[in-house]
Amino acid sequence: MGTSVVVESPRRTVLPGWSVPLIFIAGGVSQYLGAAIGVHLFGTVEPATVALLRAAAAGVALLAWRRPWHGRWTRRSIGVAAGFGVVTLGMNIAFYEAIARIPLGTAVAIEFLGPVAVATLGSRRPRDLLTVALVVAGVFLLAGVSSDARPAGGVAFALLAAALWAGYILLGKRVADAGSGLDALAVGMAAAALLLAPILVTRQCVLAPSAFADPETWLLGVGVGVLSSAVPYALDQVVLRTVGRARFALLLALLPATAAVIGAVALAQRPAVPELAGIALVMAALTLSATQRNSRPRLRASVRPPKSRE
Template sequence: MNRPSTTVVAPTLMIVGATSMYVGAAIAVVLFDTLSPSAVAWLRIAGAAVALVAWARPGAAAWHRSRLLLAGSFGLITAAMNIAFYEALARLPLGTTVALEFLGPVAVAAVGSRTRRDVAALLLAVVGVILIADVHWAGTPGGVLLALTAAACWAGYIVLGKRVARRGSGIEDLATGFVVAAVLTSPLALGLGPAFADDAPTTRLLVAGLAVGIASTAIPYALDQVVLARVGQARFALLLALLPVTACIVGAVALGQIPRPVEAIGIVAVAAAVAVRSSDDPDPEPAEFGGR
């Protein structure tokens, strides 16, 4: 049986994290005018690494090989997810990319479904995301492959993220993991060349990159660790459907973009999915945040 605090707090933290993520996405628009998608993705990874290390200040134990192996794997698969998603966006419509990437969480939620209620919640979430995303099946085969790669990495992010959360040192491992990811993907930094051109506002671009790392990665992924420590990975995967819902709400509040009737139906479907799944969570007993 779910604790009331978990039922309310988990979706709330997901919405807060999603809001931060979309603020970062708005900042990233500035960078796409000058830098390649993979260069922006690397700035996001490196910016998150700097912010998380400054915040968590991981001790010597966090850098030990036994801990660093899992943390580094988690950081790398998260980096790969971001890079593949940005590259897919350069080749596919946003709605198509979002829908294809969401197949990752759908797979995790499907594997963790145990009851008819679970299946009903999953179907509602899938329908809701498709309606909200405004899917247009257009683009290149390469873009589809990149979006599916991002989907696979998102599934890996959930599974490895749950393992990191269970160790009870999620924020520290998040910090060291992103350091590993930033170092191993550093060849992508070669794409930052345009930022150092004579007519480029170098400082503004690099500060914007750090801001993207904080808003789009450090804050939402840290909140993910808090949620993953409290719920099973299947329920967490379903909660990720709240991301496009949050995007709609942010667009309505900040930009006056009132959701169309189809999008409104999608929002209701996702909300119903979260409510149905939250009322019956058969995932393995979650580890407490700060526990083992």
Template sequence: MTTVGHRIPPWSVPMFFIVGAVSQYVGAAVGVFLFETANPAAVAWLRAAAAAVALIVWRRPWRRTWTRRSLAAAAAFGVVTVGMNVAFFEAIARIPLGTAVAIEFLGPVAVATLGSRRPRDLLAALLVAAGIALLTGVHTGIDLAGVGFALIAAALWAGYILLGKRVADAGSGLDSLAVGMAAAAVLLAPALLTGQLIEDASVFADSRVWLLGVAVGVLSTAVPYALDQLVLTAIGRARFALLLALLPVTAAFVGAVMLGQRPTVAETAGIALVVAALAISVRGDTVRPPEN
């Protein structure tokens, strides 16, 4: 059976990341309002629940035949994805956003380096690491708990890439994403919502909280993660991890256009390094069959 990913022209792969990144950062901007009323774990649950509903309505995964193994893989994918979001939200509640992003990117960079068989991919990974460091900056004297959560997010991001590749190769990436997010929202609800219910349960009676949660879930999860699955069916894990470097590049562009945050010389140099890494990685390539 031909999958959706096989119909993606090679030249268009980075465009999927750009569209997904723009959606993700617009959703993050909406999420700022939620952080004023709900704790990071509750926001992460709202994001997961809203994304699950949107994906299930779209994909209707019950039409597919599921085995215990495929359901378990989908649930694991969803739990890792939501866990990654929770860890990142907890990190940015304690340490600067740039520092958290820099630490979190250790995950995909590690996947790119360890999963590569080509010297130029190793060079590209080094350029990505240097570019991310320049883009986000590194601070000292920060909250160790925040650093710990960022490291957990990095590890879970690596797991997201590996598990996402596996379900994408099975031809059920989008359906698995829908089932996985729903399973994670149910399984993790007690752990993620208990704190908010104890602190202030009234926030869940506010319709604005649910509306913003839907917006964050659709924009920050359903759209970008669905695009991830389309691309993961067409390219290997190492190239996918490197292409994730388009996220901070797009964030810098969105920040400059929407928020007037002009990049510094160091940030501009970081963007240039990331673009160079992408050029090295994809030069002369076509979309390859999925790696085993």
């Protein structure tokens, strides 16, 4: 899930221009290495359980970093943060269910349909319509790679993740406008993990309870949370302090390719020609969308985006 679009309004930091894309790519590599670790866990742990472990680990790490209890919280702000966290966790569950069935790069590219749809929602400008056409064509190519039931289910989960990413962006904008940013993300991830743990843990215990007795499950689960959430969110803040949101949006176009490379290296997922073409079309759409935002007034995720990050 996702790239982070829920951001602070940080003071500008001066870094060498050449270093900014490298820092951003480092965050993307960390994010998708975490996803690759998650794929290795799927042999013994349900994808939804891996998403829960990620949310719990990320929530603890972000709480330790942000210490949001020093801020002023109301019932309403806690409720909004919790809702944001539940949507974020739901997006990550759908994403992990997707990458359990289809290649990592394919899932990431399809998921970008969500933020592109939000960015162009209600627009009739020719360039906006071209952006939508490019991403839809890319998703069509990616979805048509296989007609088997398992890949088809993976595409469906990736599309669900895209829809939840759109919701993550809309909720994230409310969080960012309230000025709580990463503090709300920390509270939201922790709250979502607590709220959904009874359901997801029970499901895992019914299907394969022995997973929780394996220390590797907990070790790799923490690794997924730190690599896929805590590290990328922190690096995103460094990038945003240097280049702002407009260029950050342009950098998002690097993520589908980054995911495809990690999938090829870490998971031996070699993309076919239609997949490469689909990923390229999605990257072109993201680039066009970002350049449009640069040319007119103007959510990781946030995403991650949300880089909501997946």
